[in-house]
Amino acid sequence: MLDRRRTLKLLAGGAIATTGMMFIPADPVIADIRRQGKKRLAMVIDLGRCNGCKACVVSCGIENGNLPEEHRTQVPQHSVDLNGKQYVLNMPILCNNCDKPSCVSVCPTGATFKREQDGIVVVDSELCIGCNYCIQACPYDGVRFTHSATGTVDKCNFCIQRTSRGLLPACVETCTGGARVFGDINDPESELSRLIRQHRPLVLQAGKQTSPNVFYIGLTQDESNRAYSINSPQTWQR
Amino acid sequence: MSEVHWGLLVAAYLFLAGAGAGALFISGALVLSEKVVHAHHWSTAKFSAIAGLLLLMLGTGMIVFDLTSFQYGIFNGDMSKLLRFYRLFMTFEPSSMMSIGTWLLTLAIIFALLFCFSFKRRNQETFTNRGYALINLILAVCVASYTALLIGDIKHNIVWSNSILVVIFLVSAISSGAAVVLIVKTWLKQSDPHHHFAKADSMVMLIELFVLGIFVYAIANVSKFYGLDNLLGMATSAGKIWWLGAVLIGLLLPLLLNLTSIVGRVGVSHAKEYGIAALTLVGAFCLRYSVLLAGQSY
Numbered sequence: 095m096l097d098r099r100r101t102l103k104l105l106a107g108g109a110i111a112t113t114g115m116m117f118i119p120a121d122p123v124i125a126d127i128r129r130q131g132k133k134r135l136a137m138v139i140d141l142g143r144c145n146g147c148k149a150c151v152v153s154c155g156i157e158n159g160n161l162p163e164e165h166r167t168q169v170p171q172h173s174v175d176l177n178g179k180q181y182v183l184n185m186p187i188l189c190n191n192c193d194k195p196s197c198v199s200v201c202p203t204g205a206t207f208k209r210e211q212d213g214i215v216v217v218d219s220e221l222c223i224g225c226n227y228c229i230q231a232c233p234y235d236g237v238r239f240t241h242s243a244t245g246t247v248d249k250c251n252f253c254i255q256r257t258s259r260g261l262l263p264a265c266v267e268t269c270t271g272g273a274r275v276f277g278d279i280n281d282p283e284s285e286l287s288r289l290i291r292q293h294r295p296l297v298l299q300a301g302k303q304t305s306p307n308v309f310y311i312g313l314t315q316d317e318s319n320r321a322y323s324i325n326s327p328q329t330w331q332r
Numbered sequence: 333m334s335e336v337h338w339g340l341l342v343a344a345y346l347f348l349a350g351a352g353a354g355a356l357f358i359s360g361a362l363v364l365s366e367k368v369v370h371a372h373h374w375s376t377a378k379f380s381a382i383a384g385l386l387l388l389m390l391g392t393g394m395i396v397f398d399l400t401s402f403q404y405g406i407f408n409g410d411m412s413k414l415l416r417f418y419r420l421f422m423t424f425e426p427s428s429m430m431s432i433g434t435w436l437l438t439l440a441i442i443f444a445l446l447f448c449f450s451f452k453r454r455n456q457e458t459f460t461n462r463g464y465a466l467i468n469l470i471l472a473v474c475v476a477s478y479t480a481l482l483i484g485d486i487k488h489n490i491v492w493s494n495s496i497l498v499v500i501f502l503v504s505a506i507s508s509g510a511a512v513v514l515i516v517k518t519w520l521k522q523s524d525p526h527h528h529f530a531k532a533d534s535m536v537m538l539i540e541l542f543v544l545g546i547f548v549y550a551i552a553n554v555s556k557f558y559g560l561d562n563l564l565g566m567a568t569s570a571g572k573i574w575w576l577g578a579v580l581i582g583l584l585l586p587l588l589l590n591l592t593s594i595v596g597r598v599g600v601s602h603a604k605e606y607g608i609a610a611l612t613l614v615g616a617f618c619l620r621y622s623v624l625l626a627g628q629s630y
Contacts, residue, residue: 200485202431203419223416224401226337227430230628233488245404245413302488 124290126305127193127213127279134193134213134307135252136279137266138289139186141312143273146171146184150265150274157253157264164239166250167265170326174317182330186274187322188265189237189250190298190306191215197228197238206247213307214252222246233302236324252276279307298322336628341398343621345391346479347508349437350501351616352387354509355380356444357472363465372522378451379516381468384509385444388475392437396420429485433478440471476505479620483627490554491563491627496547500619503540508616510536511609518605527594533608534590541583551626563626570626573618582615 127134146169154160154167167188174183195215197206205221206228208214217228217238224246229238241248253263257276261267266274277286289295295309296318310318359380362373396402396417405414421438425431447464480501483492510533517529524530548564555562564571586608593600600608 196486196488199427200430202425202428202434203423204425221419222401223399223419224404225399225420225430227399227428229337230483230489231486245401245408245410 121294124279124309127307132213132280133211134279135191135257136213136277136286136307136309137188137252137263138275138286138295138309138311140273140275140289140293141184141310143271144169144184144186144269145271145273146182147270149268149270150186153264153268154250154253157256158248159243160248161242164242164248165324166237166248168236168324170322170324171328171330172326173329183317185322185326187234187237187324187326188308189215190234190304190308191250191252193305193307194303196231196233196302196304200227200231202227209254212257214254214257215249216251216254217247217249219244219246219248233299233304233321234324235321336625338624338628340621341394343617343624345394345398346482346501346620346624347613347617348387348391348394349479350476350505350620351508351512351613352384352389352391352444353440353472353475354505354507355384355387355512356440356447356468356509357476357506358509358513359384360447360465360469360472363461364469372520374451375520376513376517376522378448379520380509380513381444381448381451383512383516384472385441385448387512388437388441388444392441429478429482433475433482436471436474436478440468440475443467443471472505472509473502476502479505483624486627489627490558491551491623494547494550494554496543496550497623500540500543500547503536503543504616504619507533507536507540508613511612511616514605514609514612518602518609521602523599525599527597527600530590530594530600534587534594537583537587537590537612541579541587544579544583563629564622568626568629570622570629573625574622577618578615578622581611582618586611586615 148169151165151168158166169184169186172183172185174181191214198208203221203223205218228247232238238247238249262276266276275286275289277284293311295311296313297306297309298318359377362377400417401413402417420434447468450461450464477498480498484497487493551564552562564574589608
């Protein structure tokens with residue numbers, strides 16, 4: 095039987111635990127991925143090096159045959175207030191190819207699945223029936239969309255047609271500021287691992303517990319908890 | 333979320349599945365109860381089961397049309413996309429609520445069909461009819477709950493992953509099922525001088541009003557916790573549809589019409605019965621549509 099004191103303690107504990115979820119750093123996510131010991135392809139984005147040129151957006155569209163208004167990746171530009179002064183935050187958004195993706199389990203036909211060999215989450219457009227259930231299940235708005243030329247769901251898959259042959263994803267190769275770094279999170283010698291060790295980056299909305307494989311350097315804890323959308327309007331004004 | 337991926341047709345699907353399941357539930361309950369003694373009771377149960385079956389089939393048609401590449405196949409003349417929906421019925425993914433629901437709906441349609449056919453052999457095999465009635469009763473509860481679990485399975489959504497939604501959809505399904513049965517009953521020109529139906533209907537509506545109150549309380553608190561405006565406030569389109577469509581038109585007005593007849597002890601005219609049924613069905617649709625919109629607008 096719960097008395098009043100014990101109930102209040104439990105409620106307080108629950109509130110603290112819930113609030114604590116909002117401030118999970120990327121370290122446990124990385125540790126979890128590394129514990130598996132398999133090859134896990136991931137991306138680090140250094141916001142300090144992103145100049146918002148959107149070369150990544152253009153090269154991605156050309157590489158993957160997406161229409162100009164349908165993006166696998168986008169760089170919405172947000173105004174941020176720092177010490178009373180307005181700055182621009184270039185925020186590259188793409189599918190996080192999560193380690194515990196919420197899109198995979200909901201798919202009714204098995205069209206969305208996680209590749210064993212490298213951890214990339216892919217959509218088999220031959221199996222996809224276009225029900226949009228995975229779009230609803232994904233907490234990262236806009237990273238999945240219905241491709242108007244196929245009528246099925248499309249998203250970033252780290253350019254598997256390139257990365258399977260040892261090449262870099264199109265966005266990484268084109269990045270003019272060198273902000274996007276791609277590699278195996280389980281290879282301690284990779285540039286990606288070095289950056290993670292050095293900068294301890296954050297993931298977006300860690301509280302959703304999907305263990306994303308896209309890490310951001312230069313993001314504040316508060317900014318990482320926000321729900322960004324690939325279709326966010328540009329709020330930065332010079 | 334900034335885009336609405338699930339709109340009117342998905343709301344219509346959730347509504348039709350709910351109303352169909354509700355009608356089958358009431359029809360099954362009528363057959364199982366010992367109250368089906370008169371021929372007109374039997375007719376009510378029979379035609380309600382047929383109406384429930386048709387609504388379930390129409391709802392499934394809606395989901396095939398809207399939630400698969402069927403539309404794309406039509407507009408682009410692509411036969412492979414047009415017929416791709418069959419994968420939904422050929423694959424079973426136990427982790428996916430949509431997959432479970434598709435199989436549940438298929439089973440419900442098959443057994444509703446058998447239930448409808450069993451009415452032809454009333455006097456010879458009463459047991460068969462009762463057996464199908466029981467199966468339909470169970471499947472109806474599963475289908476009505478599934479429509480809420482389908483959206484509730486999206487765990488990060490603070491409006492949809494609300495446990496009370498299952499109860500709301502279940503009670504609303506019975507209420508809209510009762511509206512379908514009321515239409516059938518009125519169409520069969522049955523009168524109810526003792527207001528038995530109106531009393532039972534009012535009781536379901538009062539329960540629905542109570543659970544809707546709990547839902548609004550929960551959403552208001554969750555919204556505050558996440559620093560959002562109340563998702564069901566009058567400022568949003570979801571809120572307007574909720575308060576005006578689901579609560580006022582779909583619950584308060586029919587409840588009032590029912591209660592005035594019961595308290596005043598006046599006979600309910602057929603026109604009034606049709607009116608109550610129509611209002612309840614509009615409300616059940618608005619309920620699902622507003623919840624769908626609210627879940628996609630935070």
